[in-house]
Amino acid sequence: MPKLIVATSNPGKLKEMQAYLTDSLWELALKPAELDVDETGNTFAANACLKASEVAIALNCWTIADDSGLQVDALDGAPGIYSARYANSDKERIDRMLRELSDFPEPAQRQAQFVCAVAVARPDGTIVAQAEGICRGEILTAARGVDGFGYDPIFYVPAKQLAFAEMSVEVKRSISHRGLAFVIIREKLAMLSTAG
Numbered sequence: 001m002p003k004l005i006v007a008t009s010n011p012g013k014l015k016e017m018q019a020y021l022t023d024s025l026w027e028l029a030l031k032p033a034e035l036d037v038d039e040t041g042n043t044f045a046a047n048a049c050l051k052a053s054e055v056a057i058a059l060n061c062w063t064i065a066d067d068s069g070l071q072v073d074a075l076d077g078a079p080g081i082y083s084a085r086y087a088n089s090d091k092e093r094i095d096r097m098l099r100e101l102s103d104f105p106e107p108a109q110r111q112a113q114f115v116c117a118v119a120v121a122r123p124d125g126t127i128v129a130q131a132e133g134i135c136r137g138e139i140l141t142a143a144r145g146v147d148g149f150g151y152d153p154i155f156y157v158p159a160k161q162l163a164f165a166e167m168s169v170e171v172k173r174s175i176s177h178r179g180l181a182f183v184i185i186r187e188k189l190a191m192l193s194t195a196g
């Protein structure tokens with residue numbers, strides 16, 4: 001079974017990525033914590049490619065990376081690729097988001113989407129697979145639920161009538177940005193596993 005490095009330092013993301021890659025014919029391994037990549041790209045896809053490529057070269061291993069974030073319509077798409085840098089902790093990021101939307105109380109004014117770009121690099125750093133997933137929803141006026149990570153307690157999906165943090169792992173996977181991106185990337189990884 002070929003080895004695949006999962007290039008993330010975010011424990012919540014890591015848990016989902018590992019769950020989505022079980023039975024994928026790849027043996028998963030973690031990126032060393034000290035190996036960090038500067039996210040200098042202008043898009044989710046560019047940053048996912050940078051992370052996958054640089055970690056692949058550093059370790060000489062097949063690598064998968066995810067770049068994701070929240071785009072809020074009323075904030076012209078912010079924080080977007082800067083979602084991790086929006087504040088210093090999940091709680092502070094959520095508090096800042098609720099503060100910035102305090103003048104927009106109606107659900108119609110709080111429309112948003114999560115985006116996830118995934119990239120797979122060969123050991124020489126060449127990108128060999130990419131996928132993107134989007135999940136539309138709205139930003140709640142107060143946190144709800146205890147599951148998930150990051151912005152999950154304030155991201156509500158009307159189709160499920162639940163916040164991400166109120167969903168089971170299976171339900172979040174079936175509709176989330178990351179779940180959708182991984183449906184595509186799993187298919188590509190299945191084809192690549194024979195070449196690994």
Ligand code: ITT
Nearest residue numbers: 007008009010066067068069083084149150151152
């Ligand atoms: P790596 O780059 O090491 O993977 P990171 O946390 O820096 O970890 P990103 O740059 O992609 O990752 O930033 C994504 C931000 O969006 C971060 O604050 C996440 O917590 C948040 N995020 C991404 N997917 C999410 C999800 O499914 N639910 C809640 N928050 C999410």
